[in-house]
Structure formats: C-alpha cells, structure tokens
Amino acid sequence: MKQRKYHMLTILGPTASGKTTVAAHAAKRLGGEIISADSRQIYRGMDLGTGKDYEDYEIEGQPIPYHLIDIVDAGFEYNVYLFHNDFLKAYNDITEREKFPVLCGGSGLYIEAVLNNYQLIQVPKNHDLRKEMDPKSLDELVRILLDMKPEQHNTTDTENRRRVIRAIEIETYLKQNPELSNNMPEINSLVVGVKYDREHRRKRITERLKQRLENGMLDEVQRLLDKGLTPEQLTYYGLEYKYLTLHLIGEMSYEEMFAKLEIAIHQFAKRQMTWFRRMEKHGTKIHWLDGFMPLEDKLTKISQWLES
C-alpha cells in the first residue's frame, strides 16, 4: 500500500483504551510496523506492570513487527532524548524497507517530541559539573541556570535539584557546542486517538488491574526486587511498580495498595488526556475514535483519514 500524504500513522490514547490492538491491526493492513511510544514498556522484565501485551502483536498467527519495546534493562535511566534518537533509528529502518511506520503509545511527551520535532541533541553526563553543583541549594542552582539561560523553555527545570542540575549540564554543553543539529526529519503523521468516556475508562482500568494481579503482577515486581532493583528505583517508575513495591516491602496492606493504585492509575489516565488536549490546543489535529466503535469500523475510519 502506497501512502502519499502521510509518512506515518500515530495512535495515541490513555491507558486501557485498547490503542495497541488498533495499531496492530492498522499496521497489518498497511504493511506497517509499530514503534512504541511508551516510557515504561522499553524495559525488559517489566511486562504485566506496564501493560505490555505481546499477544496484541500477533494477528491470525501473523506477527506484527514492533520496535522500542524491551530495549533496555530495568533500572536504566532512559529519557526523551534517547527516545527521540531510538525513534529515528526505527523510523529509518522501517522506511528503508518500504514499510509504513505506526507510532503507538500513551507517553504524550515522547509522541510530541517526534511530531513537533523537538531539537534535542546528545548531551553526555558531566561528572565534574555534577560534583561541583551537588552541594548547592535549589535556590542557588536556579540562579545559576537563570544566569545562563534567562528564557526558560522548559518550565519544569526549576522544580527540583536533579532537574536543575541536568538543565545546567545541557546548557553548559550547548554553550561549548553551539552548532549541533539533531538531523531529525519533518514527519507528517496522521494522528488518531482512542478514548472512552470517563466512566468506562475508569471501569476498564479497574478490570484490567484485577486481571493483571491475578496473572502474577506481584511476582513480577518481586522478581525485579530479587534482581537487585531498589525500592526507590521501582517507586520512581510509579503506578504498579510503586504501589506493588510498597506492599511487598511491607509498607502497605494489600487492600490499601489496591485502593491507592487504582486511584493513581485513574489520575494518570486523566493526566494523559490533559496532555492530549494540550497537543490539540497547540495545533496537533487528533482524529478521535470512540473506544466502543467496532474494530472494523475504527480501521475503516483510519483508512479514510489516511486517504483524505
């Protein structure tokens, strides 16, 4: 199938919206391959907790190729820049083989980095700088950053020490290497969103949570702890990894864990929707599909949009 207008199809949606199924079927029809835009599914060994579902990538016995899932070990510090970079490799790989890329995920920042072509370049860790900055207070760090870069592009830079130090590190590097470009091509993507009304979104999240707990999600987190990941690391991964860890190390009863985790996932889905609305406000046209629409109809809609 030849595509003229669009170089890529993007399928986004909040957690538990069924976007992967839609993306996989669309990829099958388009002779496509999936590039995952999920900041947690990149980790090996983090499966049930991230909602990774390998079965989604097989349709009628035929595997749908996917990229950027299981690419680093749990514990590795990944980030938007690395994603952008890995995305480009996958994208080039797919298009060189004349397949159609389908970007699919719920990590809004990652998706926007690609669609809006964020200018991010590789900035290595600067250990000397970090050592120098480490003893300084948040206020001092913020002042240093503002001196270097009075116009803040990233408004969350000043929220905590870790972020400010990284921002100073990046700014320092840019001063020394002013001419770097990321060579990212402009990609014209059709953007499709899958969503349910709030009530059903919440219902689906709860159902899926119960299911995954029955399928051994606690064992998975225990395995990560056994492998040497610290509770702090797992807590930072948030949601399932945070709350199941707190339960496993005895800081939370099962009931409390379930109740709080359920709430946290609901809040997360809400934040995802806020991000998508923000993308629309900033000019990204999202073609929304109602979750209840039969799969066949969703695919038909997507084909129509792609050709229009």
Add this chain to the structure above:
RNA sequence: GGUGCCAUAGCUCAGUUGGUAGAGCAACGGACUGAAAAUCCGUGUGUCCCUGGUUCAAUUCCAGGUGGCACCA
C-alpha cells in the same frame, strides 16, 4: 426493651460561646522539552438526618422521631 454516644462535602472528620461552615483524601481543571507512569499548580462540589419548640436569627440550644454504634437487660 433501657441507658449512653453519634448523625456536617463522595469518604474520614473538624467547627460554629446562636449570625447558613472547613481540613485531609477523593473528584474536577491546568501546566509540562533530557527518569514524563515522573514532577508541579489551581478549584469546595453542602437540605450541616427529619419534625416541632425557644429566638430578630437554629447546622449550633430544647423536645420528639429516624438511623447507626456501644453497654445493660
């Protein structure tokens, strides 16, 4: 059946010496460019259980009722 305690936001509970009320959590809205499932900001949504009494005025005081809890039978 008797006695005591309780009844206020979706939940747990403050409070009003009588002038129609506020915390936490939830919920809702927003921000977001290098760990984004992270991080941060904002918003009170209410027959103060019901009926009557006292009072200029009752969610507050009094009586009765209803419901819940505890103890005694």
